[in-house]
Amino acid sequence: MPPIIEMRDVCKSFGQTQVLHNINFSIDEGEVVVIIGPSGSGKSTLIRCINCLEMISSGTLIVDNIRIPEHRRKIRDIRLEVGMVFQQFNLFPHLTALGNVAFGPQKSRGMDKSKANEIASDLLAKVGLADFHNKLPGQLSGGQQQRVAIARALAVNPKVMLFDEPTSALDPEMIGEVLDVMKSIAQQSGMTMAVVTHEMGFASQVGDRLIFMDEGRIVEEGKPGEVMKNPKSTRLTEFLGHVKHH
Amino acid sequence: MGFEFSVITDSIPALLEGAKLTWIITLLGIVGGMIFGILAGLGRLAGSEYLGEAPHNTLSKTVSTIIRYLSGGYVETIRGTPIIVQAMFIYFAFPMLVKSLTDIERFRIEALTAAVITIIINAGAYIAEIVRGSVMSVNKGLLEAGLSLGISRFQLIAHIIGPIAFRRMIPPLGNQFIISLKDTSLFIVIGVGELTRQGQEIMASNFRALEIWLTVAIMYLIMTSALAVSLRTLERKMKIF
Ligand SMILES: Nc1ncnc2c1ncn2[C@@H]1O[C@H](COP(=O)(O)OP(=O)(O)O)[C@@H](O)[C@H]1O
Ligand SMILES: [Mg+2]
Numbered sequence: 001m002p003p004i005i006e007m008r009d010v011c012k013s014f015g016q017t018q019v020l021h022n023i024n025f026s027i028d029e030g031e032v033v034v035i036i037g038p039s040g041s042g043k044s045t046l047i048r049c050i051n052c053l054e055m056i057s058s059g060t061l062i063v064d065n066i067r068i069p070e071h072r073r074k075i076r077d078i079r080l081e082v083g084m085v086f087q088q089f090n091l092f093p094h095l096t097a098l099g100n101v102a103f104g105p106q107k108s109r110g111m112d113k114s115k116a117n118e119i120a121s122d123l124l125a126k127v128g129l130a131d132f133h134n135k136l137p138g139q140l141s142g143g144q145q146q147r148v149a150i151a152r153a154l155a156v157n158p159k160v161m162l163f164d165e166p167t168s169a170l171d172p173e174m175i176g177e178v179l180d181v182m183k184s185i186a187q188q189s190g191m192t193m194a195v196v197t198h199e200m201g202f203a204s205q206v207g208d209r210l211i212f213m214d215e216g217r218i219v220e221e222g223k224p225g226e227v228m229k230n231p232k233s234t235r236l237t238e239f240l241g242h243v244k245h246h
Numbered sequence: 247m248g249f250e251f252s253v254i255t256d257s258i259p260a261l262l263e264g265a266k267l268t269w270i271i272t273l274l275g276i277v278g279g280m281i282f283g284i285l286a287g288l289g290r291l292a293g294s295e296y297l298g299e300a301p302h303n304t305l306s307k308t309v310s311t312i313i314r315y316l317s318g319g320y321v322e323t324i325r326g327t328p329i330i331v332q333a334m335f336i337y338f339a340f341p342m343l344v345k346s347l348t349d350i351e352r353f354r355i356e357a358l359t360a361a362v363i364t365i366i367i368n369a370g371a372y373i374a375e376i377v378r379g380s381v382m383s384v385n386k387g388l389l390e391a392g393l394s395l396g397i398s399r400f401q402l403i404a405h406i407i408g409p410i411a412f413r414r415m416i417p418p419l420g421n422q423f424i425i426s427l428k429d430t431s432l433f434i435v436i437g438v439g440e441l442t443r444q445g446q447e448i449m450a451s452n453f454r455a456l457e458i459w460l461t462v463a464i465m466y467l468i469m470t471s472a473l474a475v476s477l478r479t480l481e482r483k484m485k486i487f
Contacts, residue, residue, distance in 0.1 A: 053390055055302070072302060079396035090391035094409050107405060108396040149391075156395055 002065075004029045004160060004192055005050060010059035012045055012216075019045050021216045023059070027160070032186045032193045034203040034224060037213035038239060043196045046213065047162045050194065051082040064159060080108060083153030087165040089145040091137035097124060097148045098133040104156035116155075123151035127181050143174030147181055154185070161185065163195040175199070182206070198243050204228060212236045253457040257448045261458075264444030265465050271358070271440060272427040272469075275365025279426065282366060283373025288403075289317030290378050297381075297407070298389065298399035317374065324371030330432050333364040337436045361433040361440070369426045376418045380411040413484050420477035424470045431466075441465055 003026035012020035019042050027033050035043050048054045049061060052068065052075045061068040063078045091100050101120035105111045111119070124130055127147040137145055146166055153161060163182065167175040179202050185191045186206050197203065203210055203224045210224040214235050220227055231237045293301050293310025301307045324332065337360035344353045355363075384407050392406045431442035445462040449455055 051394055053394065075299075076396050076398065079394055082394075084391075084394040086387060086391065088387050090385070090387035092388060092391070092406060092410075094413075103405070104395040104397075107401050152391075152395070 001029065003027055003062075004064055005194075006060075006062040007049075007056075008060040008062075010049065010056050010061060012042075012049060012054060013057045018057075019216050020049070020056075023218060025211065025218060025221070027192060027194060029159070029192055030190045031208045032191075032195065032206055033209045033211060034207035035194065035196045035211045035213060036198060036200075036203065036239070036243070037219075041213040042216040043213055044164050045216075047084075047164055047194050047196060050160075050162060051079050051084055053084075076108075080156060081158055082160045082162060083156060083158035084162045085146070085149050085153055085164070085166050087168050089137070089142070089149045089169070091145055091149055091152070093137050096134050096136055097129060097140065100137070100148055101151045101155045104152060108156055119155055120151070123155055124148070126184075127151045128177070141174060142170045143177045146170065146174075146178045150178075150181055150185070160192045160194070163193065163197065165196050165198070167197065167199060200228065200240075200243055212239070214239075250454065250457060253452065253454045254461050257445075257458060257461060260444050260448060261441060261461060261465060264439055264441035265469065267358070267438065268427065268430050268440040268442075268466075269469060271361050271365060271430045271433070271438070272423070274362045275426055275430075276369055276423050278362070278366035279369030279373050279422075282370025284377055286317040286320055286370060286374035287377025287381070289313045290321065290374065291381060292317070295386070295389070296384070298393060298402045320367075321371045321374050324368055325375075329364065329368050329429050330435060332368055333360060333433060333436055336360045336363050357433070357436045357438045360436055361430065361438045364433070365426050365429065368429065369422055372422050372425075373419065376415050376422065377411070379418075380414040381407055383414055384410050413481075416477055416481045416484065420474060420481075423473050423477065427470055427473060428466065 006026040007023050010020060010023040011018060023046065035046065037043050045054055049056050050063065052061075056068060064081045066074050066078050066081075068075075068078070092103065095103060098117060098120050101123055102113070102116040105119050106113060106116040109116075121130075121133065124133060127150055129144060129147055129151070132140065132144065132148075135144075137148070140148065150161075150166075166182065167178050170178065179199060182193075182195070183202070183206050186193055195202070195207070207224040210220075210222060210227045211218055212220040212227065212231075212233075212235075214233075219233055220231065220236050227236070228240060231240055288297065291297050292313040293307060301310055337355060337357060341353045341355055344350060388406055388410065389402065392402045397405070430438075430440050433440055434443045434446060437443070441462055445458050449458045452458075
């Protein structure tokens with residue numbers, strides 16, 4: 001079976017600055033790929049290119065047989081297949097938790113309201129927020145907001161989920177509840193996931209593959225346990241030392 | 247000649263007629279001004295990431311650029327000229343222009359129509375800036391969250407940018423509505439029988455400046471307060487986050 005996501009020689013520049021250099025990588029269906037690397041190394045840019053929040057500058061991106069740049073008009077189809085969770089949650093502040101989660105199925109999948117609410121209600125229960133339907137984002141803790149955001153992305157029924165540092169904006173005591181939800185999505189639903197995170201415990205427990213990025217390049221790649229135990233490059237050795245101490 | 251209360255009671259029916267006209271011009275003007283303002287405000291943002299995807303192909307880039315320049319030109323022209331000149335232009339100069347460009351012999355614009363049009367285009371330009379500023383103040387992360395769910399640009403504007411930006415527009419809109427209401431007093435120069443004009447006419451016949459202008463001022467104050475209170479109520483109703 002072909003990989004569900006593939007990047008061939010992908011470069012990305014913002015104006016004069018090149019941020020991604022000839023990225024080649026793929027993700028198979030059901031795989032959980034964890035991406036690590038120092039700040040500014042291009043992790044966010046890489047995963048934002050996958051759902052076309054950033055347009056690749058050159059190379060080819062293939063998501064579920066949709067090719068970019070050739071099928072540029074099908075960006076919305078890619079986004080229906082690829083859900084995204086952001087560091088800052090980005091919940092719609094004017095909608096309740098239920099409204100946030102029901103939004104996708106109703107607007108982008110065209111479901112009627114009662115069906116969308118049913119899906120949303122199930123998903124909120126799944127992320128442990130069954131009693132929070134009518135809360136506005138401002139009334140929820142960071143961890144609760146992020147769990148609503150995960151449910152919101154899942155509600156569109158994507159094949160792939162992208163997570164961009166989903167726990168970096170959270171107070172330490174809330175990180176666990178969000179990682180637990182992500183773990184159950186990976187292990188119970190077999191969801192294909194690309195996760196940018198510095199949570200090395202999550203990476204080794206849940207990740208099938210670890211990617212280390214530095215200065216816009218994929219520097220190392222492999223089974224999380226092995227890569228962490230035997231880093232080949234000095235950059236990764238340094239980086240791992242840094243992460244462990246924090 | 248002391249303060250005569252009866253002067254006020256005698257003048258009230260005529261002043262109320264004027265106030266009614268002021269109110270009509272204002273309401274039509276701000277409704278039309280909202281339409282112009284929303285179109286021109288969004289127009290100034292055409293092709294920007296604030297309205298979803300930045301355009302990729304040259305045709306849509308060109309179209310966005312044209313829309314942006316047209317909207318910008320409109321806003322800057324109106325903001326850069328006095329409203330009284332705009333009223334004169336629409337009432338006196340525009341019919342001349344039409345006559346010189348076409349065969350139409352008797353082209354005229356009613357004074358009241360000219361007044362309403364003036365408020366529409368004038369308020370529209372300021373409202374455009376209010377709309378633009380509020381849309382730009384919407385957190386970009388919310389736009390990305392919307393786009394990443396696979397919704398269309400129209401849905402993004404209608405369901406996310408619109409509702410969030412609208413809440414932030416209410417206070418400056420209230421301000422603009424009040425300014426527009428007071429601006430209607432300038433239409434005294436094109437002979438519209440609005441409140442200020444009515445006051446002026448009564449004053450010219452009885453020379454009771456104190457009583458008349460006091461009454462006129464209070465009537466304006468009542469109308470602007472009504473606008474302020476309704477906007478404040480709307481704001482409170484919508485302030486849920
Ligand atoms: N929209 C943008 N415009 C210009 N430069 C950007 C933009 N987004 C990211 N960059 C730059 O690209 C580089 C990689 O950023 P990013 O992908 O956010 O890194 P990471 O997520 O690994 O911290 C950084 O140098 C950053 O400044
Ligand atoms: Mg980042």
